[in-house]
Amino acid sequence: MSREILLTVYSPGGADPVFGCVWDFLLGTLEHTLKGEQTVKGGYSTHGGDIIVACHSTKSLINVWSLSKGQIVCRLSCPGRITALQCSRDGVYCIGAVSEKIYVWQLHSGKLLAVLLGHYQTVRALQFSDDGTMFLSGGDDNLVCVWQTASVLSSAALNETSPPAHVWSSHSLPVTCIHCGFGGVRSRVYSCSIDQTCKIWEMSSGQLLSSLTFETGVTTVTTDAAELRLFVGLITGDIHQVNLHKQFTLQLVRVLELFHALVFCV
Structure with a gap:
């Protein structure tokens, strides 16, 4: 039980x-x-x-x-x-950052499988997707990198380097936390930063879906299981809750208003 x-x-x-x-x-x-x-x-x-x-x-x-x-x-x-650490949900792989380098280990044996270079400054956040096929890294260089696990491991086996699938550079200050929703490569990614923003991305396309601004730097981000509510922790110690369904509904309304305005102008 x-x-x-x-x-x-x-x-x-x-x-x-x-x-x-x-x-x-x-x-x-x-x-x-x-x-x-x-x-x-x-x-x-x-x-x-x-x-x-x-x-x-x-x-x-x-x-x-x-x-x-x-x-x-x-x-x-x-x-x-180690400056950041994360394991895949099945417990097979462990990724850890040492300054700007990312190391991939096989957890049960402790064998080092790959060393990745995608950042220019210290990596502070690491996160696997729910199915382990992807993982993400964020650092003091304001970047969020998306990596394909299979590509990283196969390239390392051939003594080759594997570049990130996406590099997101919309944050203007260090990235402090990354949260990955459900859905593997189709999931949404939530990144937060000292720049007072939390950004929502589409994993597959790398598209920025939304950017939320808060009154001070953001240190932690997560969602509920259904990804209807976003929770962020601020430097001040405050925790904010955002209704994502309402947020995206308002964005859709603005897009429709813009579309109707363009049609009217034509």
């Missing part, structure tokens, strides 16, 4: 060497305290229900935790301090 758990993760700077806590979601009781090194924002990822992969906040290490046991079961050595 499956159960729901809640994971809370600590940021660096705490007095105790605690990575996080595992709670029973329904009862609200503490099950495990994860003792060990703290991680950085965007430096951890869960998969398989029992495994969490997290990078060390100061060392070149990736720790693999068992949530049921409450302890580290494996450590991976990295070429430098």
Whole structure:
């Protein structure tokens, strides 16, 4: 029988060497305290229900935790301090950023499969699509890159480099977070930035669908399961909710008004 758990993760700077806590979601009781090194924002990822992969906040290490046991079961050595980390949902691949480089590992063996160069400054955000066929990266160079997993792996096997499928450069300041909706290559992508905007993209075409502006820099973005509501976290600590259905309806109305105006002018 499956159960729901809640994971809370600590940021660096705490007095105790605690990575996080595992709670029973329904009862609200503490099950495990994860003792060990703290991680950085965007430096951890869960998969398989029992495994969490997290990078060390100061060392070149990736720790693999068992949530049921409450302890580290494996450590991976990295070429430098990890600045962003993400696993595919099936737990096969792990991607991590060291400065501007992106590394792709086979998680169960720890084998390095590919090294990617698509950014000019430190990568701060990584995200897989729901089916693992694509992944995205965002960094301090204001760019969001879209990568095809199969193309990256096949090119690396031939000692060749694989360029991004798309490079989005609409943000004017560092990208802080990326969220990918459902639908694989047909999904929508949500990126946010210190430039006070959250942008919505179409994965397949690379087209920018919408740009939402807030009163201050945006640090985190996500949606509900149906992608009807967008949630963003701001630098100030505030959380904003946006009705996406209403947002796109208003955009459609504006397009129709423009169309009718053009027809009238003709």
